Amino acid sequence: MKISHFVSVLIIFQIFISCKPSPSGKQEPPQHFSLAANVSDEGFDPVRLARIDSLCEHAIQNNILPNVVTFVARHGKIVHYKAYGFRNREKNIPVQKDDIFRLASMSKAIVTVALMTLYEEGKFLLDDPLAKYIPAFSNMKVMENFNPQKGTFTTRPAKGPITIRHLLTHTSGIHYGNLSGNDLYEKAGIPVLHSKDSLTIAQVVDRLATQPLAHDPGAGWTYGLNTDVIGRLVEIFSGKPLDVALKERIFDPLGMKDTWFYLP
Numbered sequence: 001m002k003i004s005h006f007v008s009v010l011i012i013f014q015i016f017i018s019c020k021p022s023p024s025g026k027q028e029p030p031q032h033f034s035l036a037a038n039v040s041d042e043g044f045d046p047v048r049l050a051r052i053d054s055l056c057e058h059a060i061q062n063n064i065l066p067n068v069v070t071f072v073a074r075h076g077k078i079v080h081y082k083a084y085g086f087r088n089r090e091k092n093i094p095v096q097k098d099d100i101f102r103l104a105s106m107s108k109a110i111v112t113v114a115l116m117t118l119y120e121e122g123k124f125l126l127d128d129p130l131a132k133y134i135p136a137f138s139n140m141k142v143m144e145n146f147n148p149q150k151g152t153f154t155t156r157p158a159k160g161p162i163t164i165r166h167l168l169t170h171t172s173g174i175h176y177g178n179l180s181g182n183d184l185y186e187k188a189g190i191p192v193l194h195s196k197d198s199l200t201i202a203q204v205v206d207r208l209a210t211q212p213l214a215h216d217p218g219a220g221w222t223y224g225l226n227t228d229v230i231g232r233l234v235e236i237f238s239g240k241p242l243d244v245a246l247k248e249r250i251f252d253p254l255g256m257k258d259t260w261f262y263l264p
Contacts, residue, residue, distance in 0.1 A: 042177075056084040111234060115237075128164055130172075134233075142159075162213075166218055166226075170221055172226055201242055
C-alpha cells in the first residue's frame with residue numbers, strides 16, 4: 001500500500017480546558033469525558049450535529065478522504081464521537097475511533113502551548129529578538145530577486161529583527177523554502193516534512209537561519225517553519241529535549257496517553 005494512501009484527516013471539535021493551577025495553587029486534574037444522555041441538554045442541535053455525518057460520509061464516498069474521526073464535547077459531555085472510512089481501503093479494514101493518527105501541522109498548536117507555559121514562567125518576553133537566544137538569527141537577509149533557472153538570488157539586509165511574537169504569528173518572513181519554484185531549503189539540507197539524516201533541532205534551526213526571509217519581519221504573513229524555531233526555543237528555555245518537554249508540560253498533565261513525539 002503506497003504511503004499516499006495513509007493521508008488522513010482527524011477532525012476534532014472539542015472544548016479544551018487548559019491544565020492550569022487552581023486558585024489553591026494545585027494543578028487541576030485532566031478533564032474526563034462521558035457520553036451525553038441528551039445532546040440538546042448540552043446546548044447542541046441534533047439536526048446540526050447530523051450534518052457532520054453527511055459531510056464525512058460524502059467525503060468518504062467521493063474519495064476526498066480515506067477516513068475521518070470526529071469528537072465533539074462540551075463540559076465533559078460527548079455529543080458526537082464517530083469513525084468513518086477505512087484504515088486500509090485495499091483490505092476494507094474500517095478505521096477505529098481510537099486509531100493513532102499522524103498530527104502533522106496540528107503539532108504546531110502543541111509546541112506553541114509548550115512555549116507559552118514557559119512565557120508564563122517569565123522565561124522570555126514576546127517582543128524579545130530571536131537572536132537574543134539563537135545568535136544565528138542575527139543580521140538576517142530578505143530575498144529580493146530569484147533566478148529559477150540558475151537557482152541564484154539577491155538579498156538585502158532585513159529592516160528589523162525577528163521577534164518571538166513574529167514566530168508565533170507567522171510574520172517572521174520564514175517560509176517553506178519554495179518561494180519561486182525552487183526548493184531552497186532542500187539545497188541547504190533543511191528538512192521540511194521528514195529526514196533520514198540524524199539532525200538535531202538545533203542543527204536544523206541554525207541552517208534555517210542562513211536562508212533569506214520572504215519579507216521583512218512583521219511586514220507580512222507567510223506560513224513556514226516558524227514552529228520549528230519555536231520548538232528550539234522550548235528546548236532552550238526548558239533545558240530539555242523537545243520530546244521530553246512536550247511530555248512533561250502537555251501530554252502528562254492533560255492525560256494525553258496516546259499522544260507521543262514518536263510512536264512508543
